[in-house]
Amino acid sequence: MVRFIAVRLARALLTIAVVVTFAFVVLRVSGDPARALLSPETPAEAVEAFRKAWGLDAPLWVQYARYLFAVVHGDLGQSMRDGRSAIAVVAERIPVTLMLTAPALILNLLIGIPAGIYAALKRDSIADRLVMMVAVVGFTVPSFVLGLVFVLAFAVELPWFPSGGAGGWQHLVLPVITLGLGGAAVLARFSRSAMLEVLGQPYIRAASAKGVPWPRVVTGHALPNAAIAVLTIVGFMVGNLIAGTVLVESVFSWPGIGSLLVVSVVSRDLAVIQCIMLVVAAAMITTNVTIDLLYGMLDPRLRDLRSGRR
Amino acid sequence: MEALLQIAGLRVAFDGVPTLRGIDLTLRRGESLGMVGESGCGKSVTWLAALGLLTQRAKITGSVRLAGEELLHAPASRLDKVRGRQIAMIFQDPASALNPVRTVGDQISEALRLHRSMDRRTALAEARRLLDQVGIPDAVRRLGAYPHELSGGQNQRVMIAMALAGQPDILIADEPTTALDVTIQAQILELLRQIQRETGMALVLISHDLGVVSDICERVMVLYGGRIVEELPADRLFEHSAHPYTTGLIAALPSLDAPRQRLFAIPGVVPNAADFPPGCPFAPRCDRRIGRCSEWAIELASVDGDIRHRAACLHVTSEPPAGEVAAA
Numbered sequence: 001m002v003r004f005i006a007v008r009l010a011r012a013l014l015t016i017a018v019v020v021t022f023a024f025v026v027l028r029v030s031g032d033p034a035r036a037l038l039s040p041e042t043p044a045e046a047v048e049a050f051r052k053a054w055g056l057d058a059p060l061w062v063q064y065a066r067y068l069f070a071v072v073h074g075d076l077g078q079s080m081r082d083g084r085s086a087i088a089v090v091a092e093r094i095p096v097t098l099m100l101t102a103p104a105l106i107l108n109l110l111i112g113i114p115a116g117i118y119a120a121l122k123r124d125s126i127a128d129r130l131v132m133m134v135a136v137v138g139f140t141v142p143s144f145v146l147g148l149v150f151v152l153a154f155a156v157e158l159p160w161f162p163s164g165g166a167g168g169w170q171h172l173v174l175p176v177i178t179l180g181l182g183g184a185a186v187l188a189r190f191s192r193s194a195m196l197e198v199l200g201q202p203y204i205r206a207a208s209a210k211g212v213p214w215p216r217v218v219t220g221h222a223l224p225n226a227a228i229a230v231l232t233i234v235g236f237m238v239g240n241l242i243a244g245t246v247l248v249e250s251v252f253s254w255p256g257i258g259s260l261l262v263v264s265v266v267s268r269d270l271a272v273i274q275c276i277m278l279v280v281a282a283a284m285i286t287t288n289v290t291i292d293l294l295y296g297m298l299d300p301r302l303r304d305l306r307s308g309r310r
Numbered sequence: 311m312e313a314l315l316q317i318a319g320l321r322v323a324f325d326g327v328p329t330l331r332g333i334d335l336t337l338r339r340g341e342s343l344g345m346v347g348e349s350g351c352g353k354s355v356t357w358l359a360a361l362g363l364l365t366q367r368a369k370i371t372g373s374v375r376l377a378g379e380e381l382l383h384a385p386a387s388r389l390d391k392v393r394g395r396q397i398a399m400i401f402q403d404p405a406s407a408l409n410p411v412r413t414v415g416d417q418i419s420e421a422l423r424l425h426r427s428m429d430r431r432t433a434l435a436e437a438r439r440l441l442d443q444v445g446i447p448d449a450v451r452r453l454g455a456y457p458h459e460l461s462g463g464q465n466q467r468v469m470i471a472m473a474l475a476g477q478p479d480i481l482i483a484d485e486p487t488t489a490l491d492v493t494i495q496a497q498i499l500e501l502l503r504q505i506q507r508e509t510g511m512a513l514v515l516i517s518h519d520l521g522v523v524s525d526i527c528e529r530v531m532v533l534y535g536g537r538i539v540e541e542l543p544a545d546r547l548f549e550h551s552a553h554p555y556t557t558g559l560i561a562a563l564p565s566l567d568a569p570r571q572r573l574f575a576i577p578g579v580v581p582n583a584a585d586f587p588p589g590c591p592f593a594p595r596c597d598r599r600i601g602r603c604s605e606w607a608i609e610l611a612s613v614d615g616d617i618r619h620r621a622a623c624l625h626v627t628s629e630p631p632a633g634e635v636a637a638a
Binding site for chain 2: 201202208301
C-alpha cells in the first residue's frame with residue numbers, strides 16, 4: 001500500500017512537471033505579452049523596457065530555468081495585469097469557483113446516479129424512456145447554450161433570478177443548475193448501463209435463487225458492483241466540471257477561476273495562466289488519486305492486485 | 311413415496327417463441343433425478359421458471375406445485391421463502407455465480423440469516439461448519455476470502471455450502487461441473503452424492519453428460535426441443551433406451567474399449583425454437599421417421615409395460631418388442 005501511494009505520488013509530480021513545461025512553452029511561443037498588454041502606440045523603448053522588466057528578453061531556456069527555479073521555491077510570478085503575486089490573484093478566486101462547482105457536483109451525483117439506477121431497474125418502461133430522453137437532451141446541449149436559455153427564461157422573461165454576477169444564493173441558482181445538469185445526464189446514462197450490466201450477471205440470479213428479497217438483491221448485491229463502474233465516470237466528470245466552469249462563469253459573469261482564466265488569456269497574463277493550469281492539474285491529480293483509493297475500497301480484486309504485484 | 315413437487319403442463323415462451331412446450335414432472339422426497347439434453351432444450355429453464363427466476367419477458371403457463379402449493383405466479387414474498395429454503399439451486403459457473411465484492415462467509419451467512427433467522431455471530435459459526443461439511447480446508451480463514459481468491463472447485467463447494475444453508479428439500483444442480491476440470495468434476499459429483507445421502511434431500515442434476523447423470527441419479531429424463539422425450543430408470547439408460555434421440559445420444563458417446571472409429575453424430579441441427587414441427591420435435595432429424603411423426607403431438611407412453619419407463623415415440627407405442635427398439 002505504501003509502495004502504491006509512493007508510485008502514485010511520483011507519477012503525480014511528473015504530471016505536474018509536464019503540465020508546467022507545456023504551459024510555459026505554449027504561452028511563450030504563441031504570442032508576445034508586451035503587444036497584448038501595451039497599446040499599439042507605445043514607443044519601442046517602452047516596449048523594450050517592459051520586456052526587460054519581465055525578463056522576456058532572455059532566451060527561452062533561460063526564462064524556463066528561472067521560472068522552474070522560482071516554482072520550486074513556491075514563487076509563481078507576478079500578475080502583469082494587477083501587480084500582485086499570481087498565487088494571491090488565483091487563490092482569492094478558488095473559493096468563489098468552489099461555490100459553483102461543489103454544489104454542481106452534488107447536483108450531478110444526486111440526480112444522475114438515482115435516475116440511472118431507477119431507469120435500469122424499470123428497464124424499457126415509460127419511466128426509463130423518459131429519463132433517457134431527458135438525459136440525451138441534457139447530454140447534447142452544450143452548457144453555454146443551456147446557460148443562455150436559462151438566462152432568457154428565468155432572468156429576462158421571468159425575472160426570478162439575477163442574470164449574472166455574485167451575491168446572495170439567488171445568484172448561484174442558474175449557474176449551478178447549468179453546470180450540474182449536463183453532468184447529471186452523463187452520469188444517468190452511465191449509471192443505467194453499469195446497473196444493467198450488473199443486473200445481467202449470474203450472481204444476481206444466484207442471489208435471488210438463494211431467497212434474498214429483490215430490494216436487498218439490488219442494494220446488497222447489485223449496487224456495490226455497479227458503483228465500481230460509476231466511480232470511473234465520476235472521475236471524468238470532475239474534469240468536465242472544471243472545463244465547464246470556464247464557460248458557465250463567462251456566461252453568468254461569475255468572478256471565479258474560469259472568468260479569471262479567460263481574462264488572463266486575452267491579456268496574456270502569463271504568470272496567472274500558468275498558476276491556474278497548475279491548480280487545475282493538481283485538482284485533477286487529487287481527484288484521480290482519491291478515485292484510485294476508493295476503487296481499492298470497492299473492489300477486493302484490485303486490492304489484491306496492488307498488494308500482490310506492486 | 312409422496313410427491314414433493316409436481317410440475318404439470320409447464321410452458322414458457324420468450325417473445326412468443328416457445329422454449330418449454332409442456333413439461334410434466336413429479337419429484338419425490340429424497341430421490342435423485344437427472345435431466346439430460348443439449349443446450350436450449352429447456353432443462354434449466356424448467357427450474358428457473360418454477361422458481362420465478364426468469365425475466366418478465368417470459369410468458370409462463372402451467373402449474374408448479376410444491377407440497378400442494380402453487381408456486382407459479384406466487385407473490386415475490388412467498389417465493390423468497392421457497393427459494394433457498396425449500397428449493398436451492400447451484401449454477402454452472404461458480405466463479406460468476408458468487409458476488410465478487412463480498413466475502414464467502416458473508417454470502418453464506420446471508421442465506422443463514424434469511425432462512426434460519428440466525429444472528430451474525432451464529433451465522434458465521436454455522437457457515438464455518440458448512441464449509442467443513444463441503445470439504446473446504448482451513449474453513450475459518452476461508453470465511454474471509456473473496457471468490458477470486460478461491461479455485462473453481464472451491465467456489466462450487468462454497469455454492470453448495472450456500473445451498474445447504476437453508477436446509478432445502480430439493481437441490482437443483484444446473485450443470486454444476488461443466489466449468490470445472492475433469493478431476494475436480496468427479497470430486498464435486500461425489501460431494502453432491504454424499505450430501506444427498508447425509509441430508510436426504512431430493513437432487514435434480516441437470517447435465518448434458520449421460521455418464522454423469524446415470525452414475526449419480528436413479529431416474530433420468532431426456533429433453534429435446536422443450537419436451538420430455540423419454541423418462542426411465544438410470545439403470546435402463548444404456549441398454550434399454552427407446553427414443554431415437556436417446557439412443558442417438560448414447561451412440562454419440564466415444565467408447566474406450568471399442569476399436570478406434572469415427573464418432574457417431576446425430577445428423578442435422580436442432581431447429582430454431584420458432585420452427586419446431588407440430589408433432590415429435592425430433593422428427594426432422596430422426597432416421598426412423600414416418601409420416602405420422604410430424605403430424606400430431608406424441609404423448610409419453612410406457613415402454614415394455616414398465617410404468618417407470620416412458621417414451622414419446624410412435625415406434626414405442628405401436629411396436630413393443632424391446633430388443634428391436636434398443637438395437638435400432
